[in-house]
Amino acid sequence: MLPNIFHPHPYLRFMLFADIIGQQPTKRHLLEMVEQNRLSHALLFLGKEGSGALPLALAFAAYISLLPNSTTGGGREEVSLFGEAENVKPAFPKTPEAADAFMQKQPGFSKARNYIHPDIHFSYPVIPKKSGDKPVSTDYAEEWREFIGQMPYGNVYDWLQFIGAENKQGNITAEECNDIIRKLSLKSFESGHKVLIMWMPEYLGKEGNKLLKLIEEPPANTLFILVAENEDLILPTILSRCQLVKINAPDTSDIAGALVKRGNIEMVAAQQTAAISQGNYREALQLLQNASEDWQSLLREWLNAILKNGPAAQVKWIEEISKLGREKQKQFLLYFMHLLQQSIRLCFAGDNPPVSIADSEKDFAERLNKFAPVNHQQAIIEELNKAIYYIERNANAKMLFHALTIKLYHLIRNNALILTP
Template sequence: MLFKDVVGQQPAKEGLTKMWHNNVFPHALLLVGNEGTGGLPMGLALAQFIFCTEKTENDSCGHCVNCRKVSRLEHADVHMTFPTIPPKPGNKGMSKLYIQEFREFIQQTPYGTTYEWLQHINAENKQGNIVAEECREIIDTLNLKSYEGGRKVQIIWRPEYLRKEGNILLKLIEEPPHDTTIIFIAEDLEDILPTILSRTQSVKLAPLHPKDIAEALTYRAVTDPTRAAQIAHIAMGSYTEALRLSNHTDNDLFPGVKDLFNSIFTNNGIALTKFADEWSKAGREQQKNFLHYIIQLLEQAIRARYTPDMPLSLPEAEAQFVRKLAATKTTFDAFDKMIGTITDTMFYIERNAHSKTQLLAMALRMQYMVTNKPLPAGV
């Protein structure tokens, strides 16, 4: 994988390559970022960059022998460790037993989650783990000479699953063999042993910017630019979540939002009833995505009102709508209450409440909120 294939994270990419070219690259690196921010793709791109024989200043070449081997996870000196389950009762789960499945998983879903990986190997309700035997095998492997006469890279995906067994690796992490790099890829620092944290140099992966998510969705032909921009703003900085949303967002959400707010501000009860009826026929995921999208636009409206000099990272049509909404007499308290009632509606819809009733009640509450009128009893 090339750095250019990793969504966003430009500061992290620049920092890593700069450390490499300045010969100050750590022997034990911890990439840490929330699910969907690209930890595993970044780790794989970094491994490819390290082994590339024709690297540029900012990326690997992608076509040399080493690049091709690493991209297929077939380079003899790139060692992978990840959570696994016992293949059968009485056996220990070891990464080497699942390496072919892991290659397939990465090829299919480089931004896949740990849960998705465990389901890929039919873990069902079994708990993934990185066992003590795997830790000892890592030590033995890295203390051997490199197979191809160069460096060695050990990638440990989700060191949170090491638990206390990770203490076996402490001496190796502190004093690895010559030309050996250990790359940990984590999501939750609190679940990593402090003894490991203290021996690694951390690089934080920030939540992805909506612009980067939208560009990736469009470039990779996941969806059209309009839907990509909308999805990017409700994905909460996660490309994994954006991919999930793209599977449950069937059309342009913005016209529905405009119609809803036109009905609210014109006090059109018939149109609100029609809104509830039409959206009650959509799937629950589609309904939730629509409501998430409204919340994002409301939050942007608050920003537009109180920080007007800050540019809006929205397509022009949505940006104009947000500015108009910010210019209304709707109070900050009303915006806050609308976000609260939409959030409550999502909560009830997730729990299989009657969606038409919930959507109509939400729209009626919002109608009262924008006029700053007290809600009638029972609404």
């Protein structure tokens, strides 16, 4: 289970629009789709890790489930959200703040806020609890509620570690698809609308074709919300049936503000952390968690091994980094990328250095500029990005950092400068 820094306020539940960091245009867009009867039966919330796509889906699902399915006006008539013809034009909240106020007044809000509303269903990658099992999401319902209560900005790696998957691959199974079909064929219990949030449909194999008819012709007042990071890994047959809602990365200022408010840290530290995280709130929390790590000393040791101390020092350093674990390896590479980006900014800033750069980082960034021109630094950033990609996919750390060491050597050897403390 991951440390509490992912969840600074233990009883916070991400079911209000105010809980989501930034994303104001997207929040308003979702409310407008409801108000203007332009809501599709299937939405794809597409956003990179740490963007807040899942928390936004949680809040929107709560909002939909708490809307009335009818109004009274001389007679009881159904209210449609999906563009069908209807006689009633209800007055929907027009702003995220109004939507939050509306939700908190509804009888079912406490259930939605605690992830136990009977008309909000969840689907996500799972593993067998024992050999021969055919797992479905509801097998892990209690763990899921705890996970999204603690780590709504977490990624699939966090989730699989949370349920003890270790190196096992999570999947959304054929049995899960059958269970979804069964659940959504039932009448709603309390709400006028049923919502299914499927998190990480990238883990849905060809079995997902079982859901095509349901997604294309769903039961009345049923909404699918697929929350994904990479549309290239989603079945094209499912992708073509969804209305895309692009979730952009939060602004650096929004992440910094959230870190100050929720993590109780100073604004300067929050701004630096937000800058390194590059719009990924999960990474920002990880950076805070690993704030005691001396990444700069580790980086200096690596560069000196590459440029000065030779193969024996390189092998020793690779052994050291490979013991840190995948998350810390990612944080280290992200920090190196951050320093390179600061170095490039300094190169073009002249007498006006970036105000957000710390003195220790400024000194290191200036040294980087002395041994690698901008085009070489950009090439190094590309290599670091590739390395992070492979780390996320469980690449062998020793092999990866050995290859990266060789690449860096060839990129910078002609402009070598030893980085002394």
